[in-house]
């Protein structure tokens with residue numbers, strides 16, 4: 001990594017960490033109004049959704065291993081991984097607490113669920129560090145969109161404790177998204193053509209993390225139904241804001257693919273068609 005990029009990454013991490021410490025820390029034991037949980041009626045669908053997202057978050061050891069394997073020898077990126085992992089660890093933990101304290105899952109069921117999840121391994125979907133950075137950026141925003149829709153669903157059905165949990169988790173996911181966008185923007189400054197090729201590739205092939213590893217087919221279909229993310233939502237809520245944040249247009253991606261990959265048809269964006 002060149003010196004300029006290394007220093008830019010370091011400044012980006014320090015800004016991220018300073019803001020997280022100052023404005024975004026939350027405590028899953030004291031910042032949730034657990035006393036009000038009795039007012040959240042039990043709801044089998046919302047509980048299954050919470051359990052499913054809890055499961056996706058539970059692949060944290062694999063996500064962290066991958067991050068450290070790819071970036072662990074870079075100071076800023078390794079320290080980001082440590083901080084990010086701490087924040088992500090609260091996401092599955094607080095959803096787990098919700099399921100237990102609301103009486104919708106027993107401790108034993110939750111331990112069994114964790115054992116089932118952790119008996120599988122999530123594999124990274126892309127080979128290179130830069131593709132994985134871009135994947136992280138898209139994954140964080142997708143997760144934010146998912147939690148935002150779950151929060152709306154919880155609010156509309158009178159589940160205020162669950163809604164507040166999704167608000168806190170979603171705020172973390174948006175902060176992670178912005179950090180990744182910042183990192184990808186630096187890669188664009190460093191190697192615009194190469195980064196655009198990677199960005200086009202990841203946007204075209206992105207899939208929700210760990211979706212295929214969840215314990216049963218029903219849980220997977222619940223996940224897909226409950227996310228509300230179809231091709232149109234993906235374009236509107238994930239691709240468009242990502243390109244705007246990076247000050248790019250779809251034409252930048254199409255142009256790059258045309259010039260950089262001779263002979264390939266630049267109009268074949270699977271997710272976008």
Ligand SMILES: [Fe+2]
Nearest residue numbers: 057088091173
């Ligand atoms: Fe998360």
Ligand SMILES: [Fe+2]
Nearest residue numbers: 140172173176
């Ligand atoms: Fe996140």
